[in-house]
Amino acid sequence: MNTSFSVFDTLIDRSKMSSDKWSKYPESIIPMWVADMDFDSPACIKEALTQRIDEGVFGYTHTPKALVKAIQSHLVRRYDWAIGAGNVVHLPGLVCALHLSVRAFSNEGDRIVVPGPVYYHLTKAPLLAERKVEHVDMVIQGGRWTPDMAQFETACAKSNSKMILLCNPHNPGGSVYTKAELLAIHTLAEKYDLLVVSDEIHCDLILDDLPHVPFASLSKDAANRTITLMAPSKTFNIAGLGYAFAVIENEALRQTFNQSRMGLVPSPNMLGLTAALAAYEDGQEWHQELLTYLAKNRDFLVDRLAGTPLKMLHLEATYLAWIDASALPIESPNQFFLDAGVGVSDGKDFGNPNYVRLNFGCPKSTLDDAIIRIEKALKNIN
Ligand SMILES: Cc1ncc(COP(=O)(O)O)c(C=O)c1O
Structure with a gap:
């Protein structure tokens, strides 16, 4: 039994929420671009909003x-x-x-x-x-x-x-x-x-x-x-x-x-x-748990990309990995990720087209799925 289940592991279907993140690409693509996270907000926020809505x-x-x-x-x-x-x-x-x-x-x-x-x-x-x-x-x-x-x-x-x-x-x-x-x-x-x-x-x-x-x-x-x-x-x-x-x-x-x-x-x-x-x-307790979860996702991503031609530094903050794809024999890193089934942000928009920005503010299982897709695509170009 997995005793370490975290609230952040919960998969939430955002496809019907008019989410920018989840409506940009077809369903087959895991969206990992714009900077919001696939997590439920803390209960204290949902309760406060519900109470305010009830005021009518x-x-x-x-x-x-x-x-x-x-x-x-x-x-x-x-x-x-x-x-x-x-x-x-x-x-x-x-x-x-x-x-x-x-x-x-x-x-x-x-x-x-x-x-x-x-x-x-x-x-x-x-x-x-x-x-x-x-x-x-x-x-x-x-x-x-x-x-x-x-x-x-x-x-x-x-x-x-x-x-x-x-x-x-x-x-x-x-x-x-x-x-x-x-x-x-x-x-x-x-x-x-x-x-x-x-x-x-x-x-x-x-x-x-x-x-x-x-x-x-x-x-x-x-x-x-x-x-x-x-x-x-x-x-x-x-x-x-x-x-x-x-x-x-x-x-x-x-x-x-x-x-x-x-x-x-x-x-x-x-x-x-x-x-x-x-x-x-x-929101402090939720916030602390979030940081612990995100740090684990970051470490997971860094470990899995180590040894591939994709380079990513250990990032100290944010859930937005900046990945150098310049070692790949491809024209567009953004398109490469998209073809792999992962919708990242194009590094060109931030000032360097050799990079992509990948949002790992998601359940670890989603991140794992995305990494598996990337690894498969990397194998196919080698
Ligand atoms: C550095 C930075 N500033 C501002 C924003 C967006 O701010 P807002 O949504 O409040 O306009 C973002 C969103 O990703 C950001 O990364």
Whole structure:
């Protein structure tokens, strides 16, 4: 008898849930692309939502004070980061805040410094607003992805460089920036007087015993020049409920941000607020179990790919493996995986077509099925 059954082992049929992830490909393909997980949300969230639905009236809703308190406690408990209640800005998602920040704090033609390959909205936000992306290579050092700091300085030093868009923990690649790395980036931000927009949506998904350091927590100067973006959506698998928040400690920046959103970026949905409150108040035990499960899935994947031509580093955070397929004699790694029956994200979308991003936020048996398919396809090209 298998005594170690986990709630995360449960197979959930999402095919009829209008799921983006599960409707992109035919049934024969295991979808492992967009960043949501095939897990049930914690009971505390489902109960809070049910209770709210039962109230039956769904008019305009403001953010409950308790949510701000829960966020403050969460940030102190996990990151030793104390923030004022008035510094939290509630949002219906994080991506809109990336785009808004670029538009609110830079002008057409300005340069935005972005280490990548990276989650595509960090480059899309500048490009769609007619800004220039000053790309900084993420390179492998000590078995993990980290920005090339010489390139970073060159990019920051260019005329019209206005802003750094950081993704910490990094997606894809899963690096948790160390305090030393962040301090080095802050030195550049201060020297060249750049605003930092730090997308920390994956900060609660650290799989190793490593601290997440919010960029803004580094120093008073860092706090003054940083817009921090966070959300419970990835961690508690509630992306469809649309809730994220920004922490903006500098009052002038906060005012500009709020003025720029007016009439364009709405308040978060009432159900998103309800779920976020339940997650931060009562989701800790579930969260810890999730991290243990994801770390096992990561190790399982790393072990199984070792010895194949597919290369994947040990990732410190996220459930998004960044897999190098450049050793394969194939034209499109994305198509190779698809032909194998596994629908991954194309590395091209993040900045490197030789890679794919595979989402292992799923029951281990699903991951195992996918790996078996990949192994079979690898045999067929050898
Ligand atoms: C780094 C990063 N930022 C933002 C998002 C999406 O944020 P939201 O759904 O809140 O707009 C994702 C989703 O994968 C992500 O990986």
